[in-house]
Amino acid sequence: xxxxxxLIIGGGLSGIAAGIRAARFGLKTLIxxxxxxxGGLNSYYLRQGRLLETGLHAMTNFAPPGAKQAPLNRxxxxxxxxxxxxxxxxxxxxxxxxxxxxxxxxxxSALLEAAIDREFxxxxxxxRQLKEAIAxxxxxxxxxxxxxxxxxxxxLRHPLLEDMLLxxxxxxxxxxxxxxxxxxxxxxxxxxxxxxxxRPGGTMREFLDLLVRQYRxxxxxxxxxxxxxxxxxxxxxVVGVRLEDGEVLSADTVLSTAGIPETMRLSGWQGDxxxxxxxxxxxxxxxxxPRANAASLAQGRTIVFYHNxxxxxxxxxxxxxxxxxxxxxxxxxxxxxxPEDPAQIRVTNTASYPRWHGLAAEAYGPVKxxxxxxxxxxxxxxxxxxxxxxVYQDSFTPVTIExxxxxxxxxxxxxxxxxxxxxTPWANLxxxxxxxxxxxxxxxxxxxxxxxxxxxxx
Amino acid sequence: xxxDEIKDVLLExxxxxxxxxxxxxxxxxAPLRDQLDLDSMxxxxxxxxxxxxxxxxxxxxxxxxxxxxxxxxxxxxxxxQNV
Numbered sequence: 001x002x003x004x005x006x007l008i009i010g011g012g013l014s015g016i017a018a019g020i021r022a023a024r025f026g027l028k029t030l031i032x033x034x035x036x037x038x039g040g041l042n043s044y045y046l047r048q049g050r051l052l053e054t055g056l057h058a059m060t061n062f063a064p065p066g067a068k069q070a071p072l073n074r075x076x077x078x079x080x081x082x083x084x085x086x087x088x089x090x091x092x093x094x095x096x097x098x099x100x101x102x103x104x105x106x107x108x109s110a111l112l113e114a115a116i117d118r119e120f121x122x123x124x125x126x127x128r129q130l131k132e133a134i135a136x137x138x139x140x141x142x143x144x145x146x147x148x149x150x151x152x153x154x155x156l157r158h159p160l161l162e163d164m165l166l167x168x169x170x171x172x173x174x175x176x177x178x179x180x181x182x183x184x185x186x187x188x189x190x191x192x193x194x195x196x197x198x199r200p201g202g203t204m205r206e207f208l209d210l211l212v213r214q215y216r217x218x219x220x221x222x223x224x225x226x227x228x229x230x231x232x233x234x235x236x237x238v239v240g241v242r243l244e245d246g247e248v249l250s251a252d253t254v255l256s257t258a259g260i261p262e263t264m265r266l267s268g269w270q271g272d273x274x275x276x277x278x279x280x281x282x283x284x285x286x287x288x289x290p291r292a293n294a295a296s297l298a299q300g301r302t303i304v305f306y307h308n309x310x311x312x313x314x315x316x317x318x319x320x321x322x323x324x325x326x327x328x329x330x331x332x333x334x335x336x337x338x339p340e341d342p343a344q345i346r347v348t349n350t351a352s353y354p355r356w357h358g359l360a361a362e363a364y365g366p367v368k369x370x371x372x373x374x375x376x377x378x379x380x381x382x383x384x385x386x387x388x389x390x391v392y393q394d395s396f397t398p399v400t401i402e403x404x405x406x407x408x409x410x411x412x413x414x415x416x417x418x419x420x421x422x423x424t425p426w427a428n429l430x431x432x433x434x435x436x437x438x439x440x441x442x443x444x445x446x447x448x449x450x451x452x453x454x455x456x457x458x
Numbered sequence: 459x460x461x462d463e464i465k466d467v468l469l470e471x472x473x474x475x476x477x478x479x480x481x482x483x484x485x486x487x488a489p490l491r492d493q494l495d496l497d498s499m500x501x502x503x504x505x506x507x508x509x510x511x512x513x514x515x516x517x518x519x520x521x522x523x524x525x526x527x528x529x530x531x532x533x534x535x536x537x538x539q540n541v
Contacts, residue, residue: 025506065478068495078499082477453502458518 002250004030006456007241009228009266010257012040012405013441014433016211018255018448020079022456023220030249031220032241034227038212040257040405041412041434042441044204047394052286053204054396054404055412057303057329057346058197060172060188061442062090062107070195071442078449081214087201089334091302094197096164097382098307103164107196116161123158130155134190139183142420148185149178163312168192168305170314171327171348173439175278175413177315184437191440197302199334231256231267231429238267238429253456257433257448260415261408269425276435278411279316281398283351285375286344288392291332294343297383298330306382320355321371323378342391347379353398353409368397413439422451430455459538464531471507475500486527508534512541 006022008015011033022029037043042055063070065083076083093106103119105112113131117124133155152162166180169188174180180188200207212222229244231254240250256263260276263269289297307325326349332340351371359367372395376387398410407414414434422430430451438447459467465486472479472494479494490496504524508514514537516524523533 026510068476068478069497074497074499077476078503080475084477449499453499457502457506 002240002252004028004240004249004251006030006253006255006452007032007249007251008255008257009231009241009263010040010406010433011035011038011212011222011224012257012433013042013211013444014436014448015040015255015257016208016215016448017075017079017445018257018432018452019220019222020211020215020218021449021452023215023218024080025457026219027456029220030251031215031222032226032228032243032249033222033224034406035404036224038208038222038224039204041401041407042204042444043208043404048392050288050392051203051205052394053331054284056199056204056441057172057327057331057348058091058199058334059441060191060195060197061440062088062196062198071191071446072195075442075445075449079211079214079445081210088198089201089336091197092300092333092335094168094303094305095301096167096305098160098164098167099309101160101164105193107198109194109196112193120158120161123156123161126156126158127161134186137182137186139186143183146182148180148182151182151185159311163307165189165193166314167307167312167325168303168327170312171305173413173443174314175280175411175418175434175439176416177279178313184439187438187443191442197334199331199337201337228258228266231263233267233426233429236427238426241266253428253430255430255432255448255451255456257431258406259408259411259433260417260419260431260435262406263424263429263431263435267424267426267429273408276415276417277408278414278416279353279409280314280413281316281351281353281401281410282348282412283321283356283371283375283395283397284346284348285372285393285395286346287376287386287390288342288344289386289389290391291339291341291343293386293389294330294332294345297345297386298333299383300333302330302333304328304382306379308381315350317350317352319352320367321349321351321374323349323374326350326375326378328379328383345379345383345386347375349375349378351398351410353402353411356397356399357402357409359399364399368395371395407434422455459535459541461531461535464534464538465527467511468504468527468530468534471504472496475503475507484527489525490527490530491525512538514538 005027006029008031063072096103103115261273329346401410418437432451
C-alpha cells in the first residue's frame with residue numbers, strides 16, 4: 001500500500017483546494033511545497049515589517065450569496081467554507097484608459113454599458129448584441145480554438161472599443177500573445193465585467209491561513225521546504241515522488257500544479273517543453289505613499305488599466321519592460337476596508353523573461369532599479385505624480401516569479417496551450433492549476449477542485 | 459435505518475453541503491437538483507458523503523435513482539437496512 005492516496009506537488013491555491021476536496025472525503029493526502037509559505041503565485045512576503053502580496057490585485061467573480069451557480073459560491077460549497085463567516089469588500093470602481101478615452105466600470109454590469117453609451121454611442125447597440133452573444137456561449141464545452149479578436153471584431157466593428165475591452169481581460173488572464181481563445185475570453189468577460197472585483201478582509205496571509213486550516217482540519221498533511229526532485233514512474237503509472245533531500249514518498253495518485261514544462265521535467269514526460277512555456281510575464285512595483293497623497297491619485301478608483309499607443313500589442317516585449325500599457329492598482333480602495341497608512345500603489349507591466357534571466361548578478365539590481373523608475377514614471381502620467389512621497393518601494397521580475405513558483409519563464413498565466421482534462425501520459429498523474437486552464441484565484445481553486453472531482457474522488 | 463431516518467440523514471447531508479438550502483417547500487417527489495438549485499458538483503458531494511459515512515459505493519450509472527428525495531430513500535433503504 002502506498003504511503004499516500006494523493007500527493008499534491010505545490011501548495012498554491014489549486015493545490016490547497018485540491019487537497020481540501022480529497023482530505024474532506026477521507027483520502028490520505030500530502031501537499032509538498034518548496035517554499036516556506038503557501039500560496040504559490042498568490043502569496044506574500046515580508047520586508048522591513050511590511051507584508052507585501054505577490055499576485056493579488058483583486059479577486060474576480062464577485063457574486064451575491066443567493067446566486068448558487070456562480071463560480072464563487074460553488075467554490076465555497078466545494079471547499080465547505082461558510083460564506084457567512086467571510087468578509088467581502090467590493091471594488092469602488094475601475095477604469096480603462098486609452099490615450100484620452102476612458103471607460104469606467106464596476107460590479108454593477110450596467111455601469112460599463114452606460115460608459116460605452118457616453119463614450120462610444122455609435123457602438124452601444126452592437127455592445128448589447130455582443131453581451132447577448134456572450135451569454136449564449138458555453139465556455140466549458142469542449143471546442144476547438146476560436147479567435148476572441150475576430151469574434152469581437154465581427155460584433156463591434158470598432159477597433160478601439162475592442163482593444164479597450166480586451167485589455168483588462170488579457171492582463172488578468174491570458175497566456176497567449178496577440179489573441180485569446182474565445183472560451184477563455186467569455187470566462188474572463190463574465191468574471192471581470194459581469195461579476196466584478198472584490199477582495200477578502202485582511203491580507204493574503206489570512207486568506208491562505210483559512211484555507212490551510214480547513215485542509216488540516218480534514219486531516220490533510222502539508223510540508224513546506226520540500227521541493228520535489230522527480231516524479232517516479234513505473235511503466236504506465238507513476239508510483240510517487242522523490243524529494244530533493246532524497247526521501248521517496250509513494251502515492252496512488254500524483255497531482256502536479258507546477259505547470260506542464262516543470263511536470264515534464266520532473267516525470268521524464270517526452271515532448272517539446274518549450275512548446276508549453278508561456279511567454280507572458282510581468283514585473284510589478286509596489287510603492288507605499290502616505291494615505292493623504294494616495295487618495296488624490298486614486299480618485300475613488302480601485303484599478304486603472306492603461307494603454308498609450310495605436311493598437312493593443314499584448315505580447316512579450318523586446319525590451320526588459322513595456323511601460324506603454326499596464327495596470328495601476330490601489331489595493332486599499334475596496335469598500336469597507338479599514339484605512340491603511342501608508343497606502344499602496346501597485347504597477348504591473350509586461351516584462352521579457354529572457355532579458356531578465358540573461359542579466360549578470362551584479363547588473364540585476366541596477367537594471368531593476370532603472371525599470372522600477374520607468375514603470376512609476378509611466379504610471380504618473382495616468383494618475384499623477386507620487387515619486388517624491390514614496391516612503392518604501394519594492395519590485396519583482398519574471399526571474400523572481402520563476403524562482404519562487406517554478407512557473408517556467410515566470411509565466412504567471414502558464415502555457416498558451418492548456419490541458420483541460422488534466423490528463424498526462426501516465427494514468428495516475430494529473431495536472432491542475434494554471435496549465436489546466438482556469439485562471440485567477442477563484443479559477444485556480446476551481447481547477448484543483450475539478451481535477452480531484454473528475455479523476456480522484458469517483 | 460428506517461425510511462424516516464434515511465430521509466433525515468439526506469437532509470442533514472444536503473444542509474451541510476449548502477448552508478443556504480431551504481427545505482420549507484421541498485417536494486419529495488420532484489427533482490432535488492432543480493428545487494435546491496444544486497449542480498453536479500454538489501451532487502457528487504452527496505454521493506461522497508454517503509460513501510464516507512456508510513462505506514456505500516454508488517456506481518455512476520445509478521445516480522439517476524437519486525433524483526428525488528423519495529427515490530433516494532427507495533434506493534438507499536435496502537442498502538442501509540443493517541445500519
